[in-house]
Amino acid sequence: MNWLTNVVRPKIKSLLTKKDVPENLWIKCPETGEMVFHRDLEANQFVIPASGYHMRMPAKLRLDTLFDGGMWTALALPTVPADPLRFRDERRYVDRLRDARAKTGRDDAVIVGSGTLDGLALTAAVQDFDFMGGSLGMAAGEAIVTGMLAARDKGTPFVLFVASGGARMQEGVLSLMQMPRTTVAVQALRQAKLPYFVVLTNPTTGGVTASYAMLGDVHIAEPGALIGFAGPRVIEQTIREKLPEGFQRAEYLHEHGMVDMVVHRHQIRPTLSRLAHMFMKRDAPGAPGTELAIAEPA
């Protein structure tokens, strides 16, 4: 395998491969009920144009949108012991894993890529909520550790788009151990004086929030994203009262000092670029037209 096969070229790929026809051509805005044509939604980075509601964005598209020209190299991720607990609830964990792999076409919840952002070398990872709720198990933990240590070795900033329901219970305490393990990798970045940016997307809860997601140099949240430690249902059951409006939403966390800013998806790339260039003591990314480098939908 040479480097070319590793490079993801969305524009060419989308011309050559026949795209699956989405089941729903029209997508309903969860907030206003407005119907949006799927291509319009994709072209707008999965933000409903009129309401500004941020829908879930495919993990790969995150990286396509972030890196210059949509070009990035996927990092090879280490394999981890499969189903160490031989766990089964109503279904076997290995069956759940197989289904998630078939559905998403990837091995586990985290992908890592390297490329450039307005010319600055960068490493970035995305946690895919579509893969078992983005849950943090050994594979995802190892992917994040690998990504952070790769950033350290290459001397690049690290960006992490987080979305997760929390720990992967089917891996028991080995999933809990991903909290300190990823924190070790955060410390490695810190020791190397490399910036670590966290982008919190909807939803980010549980052990993920209580580890690497709250340890960034900068915390950026997408509008309306649910972010918290305990899930709303657990809190309601514990205190037996209704939760206040907007509780645990990005804006609420901003108000309470847990995130630096709530940023519209379209502005995340330029915000990251601006800060990354400053922290790396590079000239400002001045070239006009760099706000959006999104692949044309086929």
Place this chain on the structure above:
Amino acid sequence: MRSYLEFEKPVADLEGQIQELRALVDKGEAVDVKDEIEKLEAKAGQALTDLYLKLTAWQKTQVARHPDRPHFVDYVEALIDDFTEMAGDRSFGEDAAIVGGFGRFRGQPVAVIGHEKGADTASRLTHNFGMARPEGYRKAVRLMQTAERFGLPVITLVDTAGAYPGIGAEERGQAEAIARSTDCCLGLGVPNVAVIIGEGGSGGAIAIAATNRVLMLEHAIYSVISPEGAASILWRDSARAQDAATGMKITAQDLLKFKVIDAIVPEPVGGAHRAPAQVIAATGAALDKALGDLAGLGPDELRRVRWDKFLAIGRSL
């Protein structure tokens, strides 16, 4: 009056008979039952030994939560001289779910931090059943940093169902507080040793357990989520907690196999609550050994071995 767990019923019956016989002797109504009592005692002892030799994960969960099980304050009382408690996170408040302070362990000045569940209704409420809010974790961070500044080892005792899920806790950054506390443990330039003495409940536990050495009592549990929580999410039926406890491999014996913990501290037959002094002494000996192993390592070395230890977890199962 001893409180028995449901699975201890055979033992409870035998010990009940012994008590009845003793009562008769005291009243002078029975003569010559000494042999009978001895026989029953031997039988009860054997029944207890047999039970505790093969406790299931769910039974261990109940033992770990036993109301009479020794808690943080009992360990401090027995093992730490000159214990001087500290309070507050210097930013919002004091949280008694985590108790911390400085004292001498076998002559050596140390910081001691841990969850306290409380032993009766009043103290349980004071300590919020050992479920900490952000202030508890922030106090832990403050004490760890103080210990580091003065070169004192840190001992942590873990015993919590989990961090408290409440509006105020979320509002003040429960997740951030836990993350920072884990972060602090991992980066500490002094030796730190954690002992899971009862329940090691998820993030609320790891926050003070990301340490150079992690010890665990024989019948303690350590889990990513409570068996009840896992049951209600994965089986949509909290009555399946027993299955969840088994499936998640939460016992000290399992976790030693997975190399998540470094050593098991033996408990007396019938669990820590039957002979608290004995289990506390064993814990003291294990702590002494762990701290002894780490003595002589410099700050950078301590950090490096701690990082390596955690990065290695799960890589070779």
